[in-house]
Amino acid sequence: MTDAEQRIIDAAVSLFGERGYHGTSIRAISEAARVSVGAIYHHYPSKEDVFIAIVRREFDRRRRVIEELRTQGLSPETLVREIARIHFAMLEDHRDSVGLLGQALPAGMVSLRGKLLALEREFAGYLAELLEEGIRVGDVRSCHTWTAAYAILGMTKVVTARALGEDAVAQELRVRGPDELAEFAWRALCAVKEERS
Numbered sequence: 521m522t523d524a525e526q527r528i529i530d531a532a533v534s535l536f537g538e539r540g541y542h543g544t545s546i547r548a549i550s551e552a553a554r555v556s557v558g559a560i561y562h563h564y565p566s567k568e569d570v571f572i573a574i575v576r577r578e579f580d581r582r583r584r585v586i587e588e589l590r591t592q593g594l595s596p597e598t599l600v601r602e603i604a605r606i607h608f609a610m611l612e613d614h615r616d617s618v619g620l621l622g623q624a625l626p627a628g629m630v631s632l633r634g635k636l637l638a639l640e641r642e643f644a645g646y647l648a649e650l651l652e653e654g655i656r657v658g659d660v661r662s663c664h665t666w667t668a669a670y671a672i673l674g675m676t677k678v679v680t681a682r683a684l685g686e687d688a689v690a691q692e693l694r695v696r697g698p699d700e701l702a703e704f705a706w707r708a709l710c711a712v713k714e715e716r717s
Contacts (some may be wrong), residue, residue, distance in 0.1 A: 525563050527553040540565045541571060575636060579643050581610065596659040597706050602700035608694060611680060630637045644669040661711045672705055
């Protein structure tokens with residue numbers, strides 16, 4: 521990512537978070553990023569594409585973290601727990617970007633919703649592949665991996681959205697969320713041999 525692209529994305533994250541999607545214009549992003557409107561359109565054909573680039577960056581961040589963890593030879597249960605812990609650490613470090621993932625979009629945003637669903641489907645597919653690998657080696661119970669992947673994503677999305685608040689419940693979720701989510705996910709996924717040990 522070039523310096524200009526980074527400034528565009530950083531400015532857009534801040535503005536989308538403050539003003540919402542519709543309240544943010546390309547001109548406002550260009551002013552905040554200190555680049556021309558033309559420079560934005562050079563990198564991103566539309567405001568939708570700027571928004572999608574932000575979501576893509578968050579998904580890619582998580583995928584890289586999971587891949588790094590997988591190379592460490594961790595047990596499946598430890599891997600699940602580490603993924604949850606790191607997700608919540610990223611939540612603190614990238615609060616504005618993560619907050620955009622849960623932002624409600626107006627009903628007319630069919631094209632943007634479609635692009636967001638495609639990204640979510642891509643990440644769910646990645647999780648489904650990991651689950652299939654776990655089933656093959658006997659660590660994960662036999663299940664419909666796409667259903668399990670979407671269940672994990674949905675559970676994580678809801679808890680994350682609530683954890684972004686500033687009240688006592690949100691603060692508690694940020695502290696206890698990683699362990700609780702990992703426990704629920706692992707108990708739902710672990711193979712019978714793991715449950716009996």
